[in-house]
Amino acid sequence: MSLSIRQNPMHLSLFSAFCGIRSRVHAEQKDVYLLEWLGLPDSPDVFARQLGAAIAQARAHKTGFVCVTALQTRPAPGDTARLAAQADTLLSGGRLSLPGLSDPLLEGVPERALGYALDAYRAAHPSASDSMVKNCAVRLLCALTGLLPALFPTGMLTDQPKCVYLGVPDQTACLLLRVLPELGCDTALIQPQGGALPLLGTDAVVLHGLAQDDLDVNALLRTAQSAKPAEKPQKQSPRPAASRTPAQSIPSQMQPQPAARPAVSIPPRPSRAVSSAPGTPPRQSQSSAPDTPPDYEALAALASSVVMIDVLDASGQPCSSGSGVLIASNGIILTNFHVASRGVSYAIHLENCDTVFYTSELLKYHADDDLALIRLSGCPARPIPLYTGAEVKRGQPVVAIGSPLGLFNSVSDGIIAGFRRLGDTDMIQFTAPTSPGSSGGALLDRFGRLIGIVTAGFEGGQNLNLAVSYTAIKPFVRGFL
Numbered sequence: 001m002s003l004s005i006r007q008n009p010m011h012l013s014l015f016s017a018f019c020g021i022r023s024r025v026h027a028e029q030k031d032v033y034l035l036e037w038l039g040l041p042d043s044p045d046v047f048a049r050q051l052g053a054a055i056a057q058a059r060a061h062k063t064g065f066v067c068v069t070a071l072q073t074r075p076a077p078g079d080t081a082r083l084a085a086q087a088d089t090l091l092s093g094g095r096l097s098l099p100g101l102s103d104p105l106l107e108g109v110p111e112r113a114l115g116y117a118l119d120a121y122r123a124a125h126p127s128a129s130d131s132m133v134k135n136c137a138v139r140l141l142c143a144l145t146g147l148l149p150a151l152f153p154t155g156m157l158t159d160q161p162k163c164v165y166l167g168v169p170d171q172t173a174c175l176l177l178r179v180l181p182e183l184g185c186d187t188a189l190i191q192p193q194g195g196a197l198p199l200l201g202t203d204a205v206v207l208h209g210l211a212q213d214d215l216d217v218n219a220l221l222r223t224a225q226s227a228k229p230a231e232k233p234q235k236q237s238p239r240p241a242a243s244r245t246p247a248q249s250i251p252s253q254m255q256p257q258p259a260a261r262p263a264v265s266i267p268p269r270p271s272r273a274v275s276s277a278p279g280t281p282p283r284q285s286q287s288s289a290p291d292t293p294p295d296y297e298a299l300a301a302l303a304s305s306v307v308m309i310d311v312l313d314a315s316g317q318p319c320s321s322g323s324g325v326l327i328a329s330n331g332i333i334l335t336n337f338h339v340a341s342r343g344v345s346y347a348i349h350l351e352n353c354d355t356v357f358y359t360s361e362l363l364k365y366h367a368d369d370d371l372a373l374i375r376l377s378g379c380p381a382r383p384i385p386l387y388t389g390a391e392v393k394r395g396q397p398v399v400a401i402g403s404p405l406g407l408f409n410s411v412s413d414g415i416i417a418g419f420r421r422l423g424d425t426d427m428i429q430f431t432a433p434t435s436p437g438s439s440g441g442a443l444l445d446r447f448g449r450l451i452g453i454v455t456a457g458f459e460g461g462q463n464l465n466l467a468v469s470y471t472a473i474k475p476f477v478r479g480f481l
Contacts, residue, residue, distance in 0.1 A: 003105040003157070004029045005182055010341070010362060011205055015041035016479065017364040017373075018188055019054035019065075022160055024368060025184070028105060030157065031367070032181040035188040039209030044220060051164070052224035064151040064161035064185075067224070069217050071143040073172050079142070087137035090114055096141075100148035102155030106183065113182030114140055117175040124171075139172045144179065151185055161185040167217045168193060192217060293446035296413065299399050303409040304351045305384045306401045306442050307333060309374075311343035319343055323402040323441035324374060325450060327386060331379035332480050334473070335440030336455055337365045340372035348376050351409050363480070369425045369472050370455050373480060384442060386481065387449040387470045392428070394418055400432035400465075402441025402454055410438075414463065426469035428452045434465045443467040 008031045012018050015037075023031045040047050051067060058065030075083050086096055090111060098110055114137065121136050122128060128136075151161040163180050165173060168191055180187045189204075192212040305326045310318040322339030326332070333348070340346070345360035357376050365372035396416045401409055414432030421427065430443060434454055443452035452467030 002028065002107060003109050003184060005184065006031050007181060008033050009205060010365075011207060011344075011360070012362065014363050015047060015188075015190075016050045016053075017362075018186065019050065019057075019162070020364055020479075021162075021186055022366070023186075025105065025157055026368075030184045032184060033186045033188070034177070034181045034204045035207060036204045037188065037190040037207045037209045039211040040190060040192050040215070041207070041209045043210065044212060044215060048220055048223045051221075052226065054162075055225055058162075062153050064153055064159035065164075066147055066150045066162070067164040067166060067221060068147075069165075069167045069221055071169075071173050071176060072146045073139040073143050075138065075142045083138045083141050083145075084134075086141050087134050090137055090141070091118075091134060098145060098148060100145075100152045100155055101183075103152075103157050105157060109183055110144070110179075113179040114144075116182065117179050120178060121171075121175060136172070136175070140176055140179065143172060143176050147180075151180075151183075157184050163187045165189045166221055167191065294448065296399070296411075299444060299446070299448055300401075300411045302384060302442070302444065302448050303401050303411060305381050306351075306409055307376075307381070308349040308403040308408050309333075309335060309339060309440065310347035310349070311339065312345045312347060313343050316345070318347070321403065322439045323454070324348070325440070325442045325453065326379060326381050326383045327450065327477060328383050328481050331376040332363070332383075332477075333374045333376055333379075334450075334453060334477065335372050335374060336453060336468075337367050337370045337372045339440045340365060340374060341367075346374055348374075348379075349408065350379075350381055353380075364476070366476055368423055369468060369476060371453065371468060371473065371476050373477065384444070384448065384450050386473060386477065387445060387451045388474070389449075392416060392445065392451055392470075397446050398430050398432055398451065399444045399446070400430065400434055400438065400441060400454055400467075401444070402434060402438030417464075419469075420466060422456075422466070426471045427455070427466045428469045430465055430467060431463040432465065433463050 003025070006029055012033070012035065018033060018035060021033065042050070054065055055067065089096060095108065096110055101110065117140060118133060118137060122133065125132065147163065151163060152159050161184065163185055165177060165188070169177065169189065177187055177189055190209070192215040307324045307326065309322050309324050311320045311322065313319045320339070320342045322335060324333040324335035324339075327334045340362055345358060348357040348359065350357070357379070359374060359376045361375040363373040363375050394416050397413065398416055399411060399413050401411050403409055412432040412434070414430050416428055417431050418429040419426065420429055428443065428451065430452075432443070434441070438454045441454040442450055443454055445451050450473070451470045453473065454465065454467045456466040
């Protein structure tokens, strides 16, 4: 049993999205990021606030997050012999004993990762002698053992380790930044001067930021580290056991709604009465919602806040489609991960608007919860409010809005049929009809509030559909609303 790593090639537009990634280990495999920002992700003050918030949250929750401007690569006098012996063990193919690592999944992983780094060193220095390679191994071991206790506070991968290197790294730091992802650590190199570093390897995702040649990175880090620890969020009250079906009772035929379009041509968007409603009804206060909900025609008018997403490949051609819901006035669109992950950019269609909007800003995603956030700057539509009231009930009426088979913003109604648990994610089972292409669409209560994102359906059944529940959406979108 040993950890395998899959480097995620997705580009992240925001540094805060990198800080918020929480990828889990499945079947002994973990997705990791290796990012190289050429320039600061944002202005120095904004970046310092984002970095400070990440440091404060890690401090409060005792998770593994490290930001450094330099590495300790020179052993202390009392550590020289020990590190030299470890370097000999590494170079002879033996197993290391490193402090701070107790997860069984990581057994043998540091040796493999350090071996990759030494191979890169040899490739960069073909004439390097054995002593030079050993000295490089000592420097790497010295730097790594200095970071491990902070990256893995409990010694386990559940600490979600992240490392940010701020500044221009030397050769040893470049090699170490290739080691950390192999240990399951999301890693970001941020160079204010914006110079590319080929030693980081071709696996790094290169992002372009704001060049700040005269920036004092140590002062910036001190500013970020002065942030106060964040308060722990209150735990959500669990759903009563009687209203849930155990995970093992979910039929194996349940499949995500595929986003691909059919081979037949898609008819033009119809001019329907429900889609030409004069505007989105005013948002109701969730704390004092009226007893009488709006009629279905008024709910159908909320389709103007549900978008159709054409997912584009690297050549700019549509490769699949799905739906999304505008949830914030700054153009934040919530959709499914299995919709957003299929391409590199997105064409966004709004109801009653002939203009097609384009964006490549994937802000955040969570593969296990099947959620993703896309930003469309200047989006003219009004957002749909996220439900924050008491527990929704089985039998409660709901409305689904999406673009099944590319039929833009179809509206259907039904009821909540039950509550399911898929892995660690709360799901709402509902009866409103959906079809492929509805993925990422809105599931609304009778007051027009978002209670779920349409995600999946059961094969071989009729109107047996699932939506990611608002209880999973709320923590995912925290900080974006």
